Amino acid sequence: MPGVDAGRLTVVADGQPAxxxxxxxxxxxxxxxxxxxxxxxxxFAAHRGKGVGTHAQWRDGGRHDQVLYSILRG
Structure with a gap:
């Protein structure tokens, strides 16, 4: 369940937990x-190699990581 300081969500692909x-x-x-x-x-192993994780790491055409976010946050 999403919270103020932390949270977790299930990734679903083809109607199954992935x-x-x-x-x-x-x-x-x-x-x-x-x-x-x-x-x-x-x-999960059965869903690897199908783009599920790659899609989750990209937004608006670019990868976003801790270093970039911390620079933008100032």
């Missing part, structure tokens, strides 16, 4: 000033 996506706050320095969202994606 994995999960989890997000949580991550820190790399002082807790109150140096945090960002981290996203973990797990695709």
């Amino acid at each position: 994995g999960w996506v989890r997000w949580f706050q991550n820190t790399w320095g002082p807790v109150h000033t140096s945090w960002c969202w981290a996203i973990a994606i797990s695709v």
Whole structure:
């Protein structure tokens, strides 16, 4: 269930559970000033190689990761 500080969703492909996506706050320095969202994606073996995980990592034509997000967040 999605929450304020963390959450998890089920990935569905062809009407079947295909994995999960989890997000949580991550820190790399002082807790109150140096945090960002981290996203973990797990695709079950039977669904790998079909683009399920790749699709989850791209948005608006580009990959978004912690380094890019932290730079944009300023």
